[in-house]
Amino acid sequence: MHAGRSYTFTEFLLWTRRPLYLLILLDVALVALYQLGGLHWLAVPWNVILMLGTSVALIAGFKNTQTYNRLWEAQQVWASITAASRLWGTMTRDYVNRPEHNRRLVYRHLAWLTALRYQMRESKPWETQKLMPNVEYRKHYDVPEKVRTLDAELIKYVSPEERSRILGATSKATEVLSLQGAALRQLLDDGVIVQATFAELQRVLRELHEQQARSERIKDYPYPRQYAVINAIFVRILCLLLPLGMIDLLAPMNDTVGGAMGGQMVWLAIPLSVLVSWIYSALDQVGESSANPFEGGANDIPISQLCNTVERNLRELLDERDVPLQHAPASPIVL
Template sequence: MIITKTLSLKAIYEFTGHQLFWLTGWMTLVTLLYYFTGWKILAFPSLPLPLIGTAVAFYVGFKNNQSYDRLWESRKIWGEITNTSRILASTVKNYHSGEPNAKNRKAVRRQIVFRHIAYLYQLREQLLEPAEWEHVSPTRSWLVGHKNWERRAYLNGRFKAELDSISMEKYLPEQELLSLECRTNKATHLLDTQAGVIQRLFDGKVINMIQQIELQGSISSLHSHQGRLERIKQSPFPRKYATYSFLFVCIFIFFLPFGMIGEFRNWGQAGIWLSIPVGTIIGWIFVAMEMIGDYSENPFEGLHNDIPMLAICRGIEIDMLEMIGEKNIPSPIEAKGQTLL
């Protein structure tokens, strides 16, 4: 996630700057063809292009709104996971049955918190698995997919120290780690284990029935939150919306230099050359809008537009460890440059 108030010129160029080269080339090619041939068919009247541009702008704007909804919903769900995690840690620590001979089982309570932290990092890892429709295509068979893999690797490299410090081994016993290896959905299995441990606390009269229901309610909420995140991850933005938006922008860019020439030729022969910079800027604006929406569709790619899951997980980890009185508390994740992972 980019956290600065405004993007630097370098960041803007890295994201959309390369589009200026082919846009300038296309505008220049059509302008040169008209200038040296004088073919009037290359000069469009002023009405068609604004109509196409208005229609494309409405469509791209609609797509961008829907893309942002996916991004914002993902962030809200992670906020709910944060709240549920804090509730779980507080209740696990403080709930006691009140039975005269009930044991405290402090080690079991501590392990529940540890297992939950392992669950958070496991969930993050599962959400970052690349899907076929995402920009980090698992096949890497196309140019953009390969470039985005490089971007993801570069971003992970900047947070290498923080990522290397994450290890479920310090939170899960070896036996549990081995049992996870054969599981398809490891995060779900960890929640199921938590539910079993809470049930055993009730069977041992460490907690009473009402407390057990509340603790199991937290586990159920986490199942629900995880399912909603998986829905966003596993359900691509409708491909027709995405594909036609890209196609419409391409059509508009194709006709743009012809419309620019038709307008600027009224300024004389010298005015025709103004169609190149003006058309390039207009085309770049439409391409940038399309790319912003396109990269907002998938909030779990490991790229700059993602939800900062690593920082969120670390924040939850710190809160839960402090609640149970642990001394070895990790440091919060700090932004690198303009990005928080």
């Protein structure tokens, strides 16, 4: 996510500039055909464009609302994961009286957080990070899960045997929770914890399972493709017809305006239609980039930072005071 004041206009313009090139060429060509080529039949009544623009605005607004809701739900899910993680650390410290068992339970939980965030960063066919505007913008930040492998991270938290089981599982995060549940059962059988403690810790594990499922649902089920493609098609139709409607609006002024612009007012359709078309296309691009809050984009939920914060909190509960300080990000983009 962007943790600074805001994106600058220059950043936003550079990010959305590619549609501008095509829009300028298209509008220049259509106006030239009307004004220089004499193809006056190209003009489209402005009322038609007005109705189309209103419909596209409603559809674009619907898409952006829904994609923002996905982003907001992802933030809520990971806020719940953070709260449940701190609860897990506190309960294991207070209920499990043996430090070595307490430490294993906490570190295995850190392994679950690690496996889950790596799972959330896996690429999906519908995600937008392979698009050139997003590829270019990634020069401003790094995605931690693309820099280090999951294997290298798990070494810090679990034994080689458990790491091998986790890496060999289809759902690595689920495998960690399974190992955690088996460890709790073993502690109960060995008399380290009582039945009531076992039940309370299992309740927290169930909460973690539920939050993982919610996070997976957002990751694995995209914004419905039928709505995404309708919005993209309608925006392109509007961008194609908008300069023709502008011509219809400006052409009557050719005979009423004197001076240098006398008879040339339709050329104003180029900058005006480019501006309005850019607004619609940029709105569509923003909505599409917000639909997948875990893909490694600049507007993602900062799950890597959240996991780092939780790790510091839990290790401090274990009285580990040598936890490395979290370095300030080199850019406002925090992942």
